[in-house]
Amino acid sequence: MIKVKSFGRGGVHPSGYKKLANSKSIKRLVYSGNYIVPMSQHLGAPAQCLVSVGDEIKEYQLIGEAAGFISANVHSPVTGKVVGLRQISLPNGAVSNAVEIEPDKDFIDNMSSQQNDNSDFNLDEMPSEILIEKIKAAGIVGMGGATFPANVKLSVPKGKNCTDLIINGVECEPFLCADHRLMLEKGDQIFKGIEILKKILNPDNISIGIENNKKDAIANFININAEKGVGCNIQPLKVKYPQGDEKQLIKAIMGKELPSGALPIDLGAVVLNVSTVHAIYDLFYNGKALVERVVTVTGDAIANPSNFLVRVGVPYSFLIEQAGGFVDEVKKIVSGGPMMGFAVLDTSVPITKGSGGILCLSKSIVRDKHTTNCLSCGRCLNACPMGLSPAMLYKLIDSGKYGPAMKMGLMDCKECGCCSYVCPAAIPLVQGFKLGKRMGRK
Amino acid sequence: MEKKSSESLEKYPVIEVSPHLKATSTTFTIMWAVSISLIPAALWGVISFGWYSLVVLLASIISAVAAEGLVNWGTKRLTIHDGSAFLTGLLIGFNMPPEIPIYIPVIGSFFAILVVKAAFGGLGSNWMNPALAGRVFVFFSFNQMGGSCWKKPRFLPEMVDSISSATPLSVVKSQGAECGINSFEFLKQMGYSHSAFDAKLTDFFNSSFGLTLPNGYFDAFVGNIPGCIGEVSALLLILGGIFLLAKKIITWHIPVAYIVSFLLFSWIFGGLQTGSGYFSGDAFFHLFTGGVILAAFYMATDMATSPVYPKGLIIYGVLLGFFTFFIRVFGSFPEGASLAILFMNMFVPMINKLTKSKPFGYVKTKKEAK
Numbered sequence: 001m002i003k004v005k006s007f008g009r010g011g012v013h014p015s016g017y018k019k020l021a022n023s024k025s026i027k028r029l030v031y032s033g034n035y036i037v038p039m040s041q042h043l044g045a046p047a048q049c050l051v052s053v054g055d056e057i058k059e060y061q062l063i064g065e066a067a068g069f070i071s072a073n074v075h076s077p078v079t080g081k082v083v084g085l086r087q088i089s090l091p092n093g094a095v096s097n098a099v100e101i102e103p104d105k106d107f108i109d110n111m112s113s114q115q116n117d118n119s120d121f122n123l124d125e126m127p128s129e130i131l132i133e134k135i136k137a138a139g140i141v142g143m144g145g146a147t148f149p150a151n152v153k154l155s156v157p158k159g160k161n162c163t164d165l166i167i168n169g170v171e172c173e174p175f176l177c178a179d180h181r182l183m184l185e186k187g188d189q190i191f192k193g194i195e196i197l198k199k200i201l202n203p204d205n206i207s208i209g210i211e212n213n214k215k216d217a218i219a220n221f222i223n224i225n226a227e228k229g230v231g232c233n234i235q236p237l238k239v240k241y242p243q244g245d246e247k248q249l250i251k252a253i254m255g256k257e258l259p260s261g262a263l264p265i266d267l268g269a270v271v272l273n274v275s276t277v278h279a280i281y282d283l284f285y286n287g288k289a290l291v292e293r294v295v296t297v298t299g300d301a302i303a304n305p306s307n308f309l310v311r312v313g314v315p316y317s318f319l320i321e322q323a324g325g326f327v328d329e330v331k332k333i334v335s336g337g338p339m340m341g342f343a344v345l346d347t348s349v350p351i352t353k354g355s356g357g358i359l360c361l362s363k364s365i366v367r368d369k370h371t372t373n374c375l376s377c378g379r380c381l382n383a384c385p386m387g388l389s390p391a392m393l394y395k396l397i398d399s400g401k402y403g404p405a406m407k408m409g410l411m412d413c414k415e416c417g418c419c420s421y422v423c424p425a426a427i428p429l430v431q432g433f434k435l436g437k438r439m440g441r442k
Numbered sequence: 443m444e445k446k447s448s449e450s451l452e453k454y455p456v457i458e459v460s461p462h463l464k465a466t467s468t469t470f471t472i473m474w475a476v477s478i479s480l481i482p483a484a485l486w487g488v489i490s491f492g493w494y495s496l497v498v499l500l501a502s503i504i505s506a507v508a509a510e511g512l513v514n515w516g517t518k519r520l521t522i523h524d525g526s527a528f529l530t531g532l533l534i535g536f537n538m539p540p541e542i543p544i545y546i547p548v549i550g551s552f553f554a555i556l557v558v559k560a561a562f563g564g565l566g567s568n569w570m571n572p573a574l575a576g577r578v579f580v581f582f583s584f585n586q587m588g589g590s591c592w593k594k595p596r597f598l599p600e601m602v603d604s605i606s607s608a609t610p611l612s613v614v615k616s617q618g619a620e621c622g623i624n625s626f627e628f629l630k631q632m633g634y635s636h637s638a639f640d641a642k643l644t645d646f647f648n649s650s651f652g653l654t655l656p657n658g659y660f661d662a663f664v665g666n667i668p669g670c671i672g673e674v675s676a677l678l679l680i681l682g683g684i685f686l687l688a689k690k691i692i693t694w695h696i697p698v699a700y701i702v703s704f705l706l707f708s709w710i711f712g713g714l715q716t717g718s719g720y721f722s723g724d725a726f727f728h729l730f731t732g733g734v735i736l737a738a739f740y741m742a743t744d745m746a747t748s749p750v751y752p753k754g755l756i757i758y759g760v761l762l763g764f765f766t767f768f769i770r771v772f773g774s775f776p777e778g779a780s781l782a783i784l785f786m787n788m789f790v791p792m793i794n795k796l797t798k799s800k801p802f803g804y805v806k807t808k809k810e811a812k
Contacts, residue, residue, distance in 0.1 A: 012465070260801070332462060339460060339463060345457055359462070366456055370469075372470075372521065374566045375566040376746045377472075378750025386802040389798075409801045412802065415460070417461030421461050424472055425469050426464070426469075428459060430461065
């Protein structure tokens with residue numbers, strides 16, 4: 001019996017709602033309308049746009065070049081013609097430059113039959129520097145949501161060693177099951193991706209953290225692992241939010257707390273999401289730059305919750321339509337998971353590299369909570385996985401004392417939402433912290 | 443474009459910062475659930491002590507809610523419906539002797555809401571438990587509180603006046619010093635009676651487990667004893683407490699730490715009062731005849747005035763047990779729970795500070811420690 005692990009303090013247990021879509025296999029979506037590809041789909045500086053209106057471009061062609069170390073390339077998801085360059089608002093409310101591409105008709109017709117498994121890829125012949133270079137060129141970023149450029153994580157600084165490679169298959173956000181489906185359906189491919197990472201990092205241990213509510217995925221991985229003899233440690237984890245966070249996952253698997261301000265590599269760890277690993281597989285075996293991902297479209301207000309394999313640049317409205325549209329009055333549409341995702345105003349926003357899900361929630365889930373005085377009940381203190389004092393921080397921010405709030409560890413807050421989730425007084429704690437961080441940085 | 447965005451604005455009106463899921467418990471559900479869990483004990487009080495005790499309960503509740511309304515009117519903020527004033531009023535009523543003149547709980551409620559709660563910033567900002575502060579305020583202000591307001595419960599047979607107009611605790615306290623025998627045994631000698639129900643159960647336990655229990659424990663446990671309106675029935679209060687635990691409104695730390703430490707202290711040192719030496723205190727007599735059960739589940743667990751970390755809750759509970767025992771047995775009052783809680787309220791900020799753990803990632807690694 002394998003020991004089920006978890007991170008120590010804090011955390012919450014929201015209802016999972018995973019059953020809505022976790023039995024739906026991944027379906028490829030072909031969209032024939034105009035693709036809107038933002039230049040900022042990652043953490044860091046927006047990419048520099050390389051095309052202008054009227055240009056004919058090819059699928060996987062570089063259209064945005066990384067502007068700096070923490071930045072990522074952007075490629076065209078389709079073959080077609082640039083018909084516009086404009087500013088759009090992203091699902092998270094930020095404004096970004098975007099390229100509007102009218103896809104070629106023949107290309108769209110052939111898209112669903114595309115098969116190009118480049119099985120002659122030989123891992124042994126590739127030095128690891130070139131592998132990292134290729135990952136960088138393909139614009140691969142962390143697809144768990146934070147969209148941190150993958151090549152930066154994989155470039156281990158001099159004097160440091162990667163001892164632990166941790167593959168993140170936790171998917172602790174309720175509702176989402178894109179990673180779950182990927183682990184079930186593309187397990188072989190993920191393991192091929194892991195072999196590539198093994199070659200790059202040469203770690204002592206490889207662990208795959210999966211929460212216990214995905215028993216089928218755990219079983220699948222244990223089988224493949226035994227078959228292929230990769231020597232991974234498949235680690236079942238107790239279901240607890242926010243286990244998918246890098247710091248909590250390192251704590252759960254390695255038993256070490258990442259010091260404040262340090263990077264995982266300081267403890268010898270590199271953490272990558274399963275969908276990122278799959279994107280790396282896709283790059284080397286299928287020659288694909290990162291232009292597509294699996295998106296869960298779910299919620300209690302959607303007719304047929306589904307998992308779609310879709311290109312970036314497709315508007316949310318198309319995915320919602322393909323999932324059967326709404327069955328109930330929609331109160332909120334959320335991009336990402338319900339705990340950290342963003343409520344969107346406009347469904348014309350496009351899918352980006354970081355969009356893991358679209359949730360359509362009715363009023364039975366989006367409850368109105370009336371804000372009252374803080375009861376000093378201490379639930380937020382015991383829920384905070386970072387061991388901060390949310391109620392106290394909020395009081396400081398509320399009275400404009402950003403300096404003292406920063407000293408109490410405001411910057412260690414990662415806005416996971418556990419405090420707001422448990423707060424019986426419905427105090428908008430996370431909102432306060434977002435404001436406090438912005439004001440405190442000034 | 444303009445038109446489209448305004449359309450979608452109407453369609454999906456809720457734009458909020460994450461998280462988009464919220465736990466179900468709110469201030470309102472917490473306050474009302476606590477109030478509901480007190481209803482059985484309140485009903486028992488009314489059945490046992492008669493209609494007048496219902497009047498006392500209603501008077502405390504109405505005056506507490508009225509005081510909250512007054513504060514709302516003054517501050518222009520509506521908080522009257524959150525249930526906290528109702529609960530404070532109910533708890534003040536629970537802590538009143540059944541025959542108390544009506545103006546006393548009214549004064550207690552107004553003091554609790556206006557002085558203890560509102561003056562410090564309202565719900566959650568008070569450092570002292572409002573219901574207990576209101577009770578203790580009237581306890582020290584009017585000598586009726588300790589005197590002639592007690593009443594024999596309905597199901598207890600007639601007995602001598604001097605006994606039926608006092609609580610078992612105060613009889614033992616005032617007359618039982620150095621008696622050298624079990625508290626219930628002593629009460630019996632003083633003319634204290636017990637019900638047929640109690641006699642049956644005591645006989646059953648004594649014969650089937652080979653014990654030599656005196657009569658009275660089972661009356662005390664179900665609430666067939668003289669005492670304050672709401673605090674007599676340990677059984678119903680424990681059931682209410684279990685309901686709160688099941689609903690995750692309170693955690694086990696305070697009630698368990700409080701009751702266990704109180705029992706231990708009473709057992710080890712309680713015998714000193716009656717002259718029977720160490721390890722001979724009548725712990726269960728102390729537990730069931732006073733306000734400890736009500737205090738452990740409902741008063742000490744008040745969120746605003748109790749510590750926040752689990753470790754702190756246990757320290758708080760253990761100290762409460764000690765001070766309740768100490769005041770009861772060695773102090774000048776028969777009852778200790780209210781004063782012990784108010785006393786410990788003062789230490790809450792200190793306990794919080796001492797039990798606060800370091801934030802994630804601030805624990806020194808072994809290398810740094812070297």
